[in-house]
Each structure stands twice: as C-alpha cells, then as structure tokens.
Amino acid sequence: MCENKFDQKIKAIRTDNGIEFINNKLREYFHSKEIIIEHTGIHTLQKNGRCGRQNRTIMRSVRALLFTKDLPKHLWAESVNTEVYLRNITPNDYGKTPFAL
Structure with a gap:
C-alpha cells in the first residue's frame, strides 16, 4: 500500500x-x-523517534483521562481508541485535521 x-x-x-x-x-x-x-x-524510545514520542504522548493522555475521571483500568483500550480518534479529528497548526491531510 x-x-x-x-x-x-x-x-x-x-x-x-x-x-x-x-x-x-x-x-x-x-x-x-x-x-x-x-x-x-x-x-x-529515543531511537524510535517520532513514533515513540507520539506513543508516549498518547499514553500520557490516556493515563490522565483514566485518573482524572477515576475510570477502571479495564477501560484502557477504549480510552486509547478515544484519544487517537480525538487526535485525528483535531485541527493542527496548518488548520487541517490529520485525517484530512
């Protein structure tokens, strides 16, 4: 592909x-x-560059979401999916979403 x-x-x-x-x-x-x-x-992780940083950022957001809302750990996967979805529909510095680009 x-x-x-x-x-x-x-x-x-x-x-x-x-x-x-x-x-x-x-x-x-x-x-x-x-x-x-x-x-x-x-x-x-430092050798994985951009991918490693993105994964680290996503995981930090997921931990913050679970902790802030006092959600159970079995919702971890759903929280990751939600975080990635939100990142894909949020406009970036160029005014377009990653999905659109």
Whole structure:
C-alpha cells in the first residue's frame, strides 16, 4: 500500500524487536522484496523517534483521562481508541485535521 500510494520502494523497516516481527515468514518476505530489517534496542524510545514520542504522548493522555475521571483500568483500550480518534479529528497548526491531510 505504501509503495503504491507514494510511488516509492520501501528500503528498510525499523522495529523494536517485538515478537510480531520475529518470525521466519516475515523475514523471508522482507528478503524477497530486498527490504532491510533494522532492530532497535529494547526500551530505547529515543531511537524510535517520532513514533515513540507520539506513543508516549498518547499514553500520557490516556493515563490522565483514566485518573482524572477515576475510570477502571479495564477501560484502557477504549480510552486509547478515544484519544487517537480525538487526535485525528483535531485541527493542527496548518488548520487541517490529520485525517484530512
């Protein structure tokens, strides 16, 4: 999808050594497409850059929401979905929503 949308070949994938990326089937697929797999160290958010910062910001907002409204922990996933939805419909510095961009 990314290659079609941006008309660019994917050169590398960077992962955090999550178990979803450690399997032979995926390695073989990446190898067949000549995609380099880069692994960052475990618990090194600073190497994940923008994605790590976004995740950290979202999680802080979710914790604040749960704590402020005294919500039970089993609503964690729903709170994450709500936070991401709100971020996607809130206009940014360019006056457009991320969804619209």
